[in-house]
Amino acid sequence: MIIDPIALFLLLLSASTPILFAALGELVVERAGVLNLGVEGMMITGALAGFAAAYHTGNPWLGFAAAALAGALIAMPFAVLTQFLLSNQVASGLALTLFGLGMAALFGKPVEGVKAPAMASGPLDLNWIVWLGLGMVPAIWWFLNRSRAGLILRGMGENHDAAHALGYDVRRVRIAAIAFGGAMAGIGGAFISIATVLQWTEGMTAGAGWIALAIVVFSNWTAPGVMAGAWLFGGVTVLQLRLQAAGVRVPVQLLSMAPYLATILVLVAISARQKFSRRAGSAAPGSLGQTFHALR
Amino acid sequence: MNRRQLIASVAALTTTSLAMPGWAQDGPLKVGFIYVGPVGDGGWTYQHDQGRLAVEEEFGDRVETTFIESVPEGADAERAITQLALAGNQLIFTTSFGFMDPTINVAAKFPDVKFEHATGYKRADNVATYDARFYEGRAVIGTIAGRMTKSNKIGYIGSFPIPEVIQGINSSFIHARKVNPDVEMRVVWAYSWFDPAKEADAAAALLAEGVDVILQHTDSTAPLAKAQEAGAIGFGQASDMAAFAPTPRVSSIIDNWAPYYIKRVGQVLDGTWTSEATWAGIGDGEVVIGDITDAVPAEVKAEAEALRDKIGAGEYHPFTGPLNKADGSVWLAEGEVASDEDLSSMNFYVEGITAEIPQ
Numbered sequence: 136m137i138i139d140p141i142a143l144f145l146l147l148l149s150a151s152t153p154i155l156f157a158a159l160g161e162l163v164v165e166r167a168g169v170l171n172l173g174v175e176g177m178m179i180t181g182a183l184a185g186f187a188a189a190y191h192t193g194n195p196w197l198g199f200a201a202a203a204l205a206g207a208l209i210a211m212p213f214a215v216l217t218q219f220l221l222s223n224q225v226a227s228g229l230a231l232t233l234f235g236l237g238m239a240a241l242f243g244k245p246v247e248g249v250k251a252p253a254m255a256s257g258p259l260d261l262n263w264i265v266w267l268g269l270g271m272v273p274a275i276w277w278f279l280n281r282s283r284a285g286l287i288l289r290g291m292g293e294n295h296d297a298a299h300a301l302g303y304d305v306r307r308v309r310i311a312a313i314a315f316g317g318a319m320a321g322i323g324g325a326f327i328s329i330a331t332v333l334q335w336t337e338g339m340t341a342g343a344g345w346i347a348l349a350i351v352v353f354s355n356w357t358a359p360g361v362m363a364g365a366w367l368f369g370g371v372t373v374l375q376l377r378l379q380a381a382g383v384r385v386p387v388q389l390l391s392m393a394p395y396l397a398t399i400l401v402l403v404a405i406s407a408r409q410k411f412s413r414r415a416g417s418a419a420p421g422s423l424g425q426t427f428h429a430l431r
Numbered sequence: 432m433n434r435r436q437l438i439a440s441v442a443a444l445t446t447t448s449l450a451m452p453g454w455a456q457d458g459p460l461k462v463g464f465i466y467v468g469p470v471g472d473g474g475w476t477y478q479h480d481q482g483r484l485a486v487e488e489e490f491g492d493r494v495e496t497t498f499i500e501s502v503p504e505g506a507d508a509e510r511a512i513t514q515l516a517l518a519g520n521q522l523i524f525t526t527s528f529g530f531m532d533p534t535i536n537v538a539a540k541f542p543d544v545k546f547e548h549a550t551g552y553k554r555a556d557n558v559a560t561y562d563a564r565f566y567e568g569r570a571v572i573g574t575i576a577g578r579m580t581k582s583n584k585i586g587y588i589g590s591f592p593i594p595e596v597i598q599g600i601n602s603s604f605i606h607a608r609k610v611n612p613d614v615e616m617r618v619v620w621a622y623s624w625f626d627p628a629k630e631a632d633a634a635a636a637l638l639a640e641g642v643d644v645i646l647q648h649t650d651s652t653a654p655l656a657k658a659q660e661a662g663a664i665g666f667g668q669a670s671d672m673a674a675f676a677p678t679p680r681v682s683s684i685i686d687n688w689a690p691y692y693i694k695r696v697g698q699v700l701d702g703t704w705t706s707e708a709t710w711a712g713i714g715d716g717e718v719v720i721g722d723i724t725d726a727v728p729a730e731v732k733a734e735a736e737a738l739r740d741k742i743g744a745g746e747y748h749p750f751t752g753p754l755n756k757a758d759g760s761v762w763l764a765e766g767e768v769a770s771d772e773d774l775s776s777m778n779f780y781v782e783g784i785t786a787e788i789p790q
Contacts, residue, residue, distance in 0.1 A: 139639075142639050143639075146632070146635050146636065146639065149635070150628070150632045150635075153628065240469060240471065243471065244471060247471050247473060249674055250674040250675065327627060327628050331627065331628060331631045331653060331656065331657075332627040332628075332631060332651060332652060332653040332656055333652065333653075333656040333659075334473070334651075334652045334656070334674065336469075336471065336472055336473050336625075336627065336651060336652075337468075337469035337471045337472060338468075338469060338472075338501075338625070339627045339628075339651070340628075341623075341625070341626040341627065341628060341629070343628060372629065372632055373632055373635075373636065376619050376621075376629075376632055376633045376635075376636035377636040377639065377640075379618070379619045379620060379636070379786075380586065380617050380619050380633075380636040380637045380639070380640040380642070381617075381640055382617065382785055382786055384787055386789075387620060387622070387789055
């Protein structure tokens, strides 16, 4: 009854890929100071667009490209609402989720019941998209911490008025970030439809977008933290199922609780660090979720 | 709709039905359906909607059907069912286990409306229940699974540990072991009826354990997709899932609600409807075994079809003794057949399954 840890880790990598993509995208969006609760809507849009494109062209790669494009496009109404019309970001994000779910259900009717083309897998029998997701982690870390563009984006998230006073175009950067977040969520959703399920069904993302949002908080707004969170959430699911399959008697409820308990513990640790040390602990962007209106 | 409007409409409706007893016969009979998932789920709800369409086809202008999809189980269901009753539906089908109490509650307020609740056990004068003997189908695909496995390990993805699902696990295991005494069963609970990503993970976990035949009691095609990657086989669940034929989907269990829906709507039309509990199976055409593909050897196919026909003709019950419970105690003596009460409260595995049912 021994579970091979390497095999388990490989399962975990696949299982955590959709939320890893979505959470990395949302990380960049939130670092720019925008709270987009529409992750679930963008994921399901990507899942449908990607699946439809892969099915009609027979090429899964075109599917993923279409998913990224569709995810970015569907995020645009949100960008217009929050950046130009100064709408509330929470409400607009929720609307984006509802809109995405409904629209995907409507336009998904013609591709119900058909199957996606098979995809060749990469090294270690893992899908190439899994590798791409892993590659995105250092890439986004580098962008946010080492590149000039990333520093500007972060500055905007910390204090949009200051960034504006320095002459940066807050709107343009934020719209780009929202589009990037949409594209990443779209790829994450398409991974479910093209690589995991191979079919389109309504509501197939089943709440993954909400977990991605939670992971961004868990990560304390860092790319390695997002990866850790995605692995924890994905890993516990896989471990739990794997233990069941091996016939080990596990209290399923306890394991299901574990990621949420871990999130609470991490948050407690962060706020304790904030309280007892001089260094600022939480990396939550200062302007997160606030509406930006250039007065001058 | 606010409360005042609601009360007003209830009053109006009651008056109408009191004043004009023959009202229902004047226009088409309005029939409503409440679905737990989207019509496009490709499984459970899709099949119920096929039943609805069959009713329209059968009765044409004499009926008018409506449905509300993706209704969550619980308090909100009561609102949706009330809405259908207020809209003048004379017969309302509520198609998921979790709609049981809401159906009973709404039915008490609308004594002139007839209700049909799927897979539940609470009835009233105007509430009937109906269910399908899915375990009969499980016996057939369990036979195929037992013959087809090379690793002698078959996997089962369960949704929730409720009697309906446990019947399926036991039935498929009993019949797999009947044709292959070395077979072992691995069970994984997904705690969801429909969560493609999780179902895929569950299938992957089973495959990593060496399972090469996967049975599922969850509604998405994700386990089939995983089985295909690994060269394993599986079965369509609730609907045919023919996109995955001829392999990994080698056969399927199809829920066919059309005959029942047509029968009951017909009874309302001619005034012979009564509240009763229906539990139909292969013999009534409510549980259908989908086409067994050429990936299955001809003799196995013949064996499975013979079993199907025997069950359908009522010559064989999938739960016939001698059968012991997993703890070794005697459940059914030689030749004894399980009663419906036993089945509808089943909360134990039969002897040979080493896993434990989560409590």
